[in-house]
Amino acid sequence: MTVLKLHYLPDPVLKRKAKRVSTIDASIKKLAADMIETMHAINGVGLAAPQVGVSLRVIVLGMPEEKDIVMINPEVVKKSGERLIVERCLSVPGYYGEVKRAESVTVKGKDLKGKEFRIKAKDLLAQALEHELYHLNGTLYVDHLESLDKLKKNEPEETAEENGG
Ligand code: CO
Numbered sequence: 001m002t003v004l005k006l007h008y009l010p011d012p013v014l015k016r017k018a019k020r021v022s023t024i025d026a027s028i029k030k031l032a033a034d035m036i037e038t039m040h041a042i043n044g045v046g047l048a049a050p051q052v053g054v055s056l057r058v059i060v061l062g063m064p065e066e067k068d069i070v071m072i073n074p075e076v077v078k079k080s081g082e083r084l085i086v087e088r089c090l091s092v093p094g095y096y097g098e099v100k101r102a103e104s105v106t107v108k109g110k111d112l113k114g115k116e117f118r119i120k121a122k123d124l125l126a127q128a129l130e131h132e133l134y135h136l137n138g139t140l141y142v143d144h145l146e147s148l149d150k151l152k153k154n155e156p157e158e159t160a161e162e163n164g165g
Contacts, residue, residue, distance in 0.1 A: 046165030048135030
């Protein structure tokens, strides 16, 4: 497995709508394994393929103390509730901002064997799922701020980019 290079704003790959995966072949399996390796190397809780420069609908999630998840062609089935939360993104290092997100979200997608599964999530997992799904559609939390004045810079002592995706 390889730690991949992250792509940062204003890289255009982050603004592109990613394409659906048509066949889950060896290259997709390798991409997913490399994305998991990369996510752990940078302490992220999630990663979307465009963040490693690949415009395909593949996401990985790594919640603390939980098994890693790979989802191919994920789609939102249901969202409910609303909450204001702080978002950070590994592709926008050094910044954070408060955005409106769902309280719970149900997402369906395929695993690496092509089998469909669903995740019904709240809390951090719901946040990470929404975050990564937005990446696949070429939007980042910075696009959901009321204005760019709401984008805040980390204080110099805050170096952790944890909880980013
Ligand atoms: Co992100």
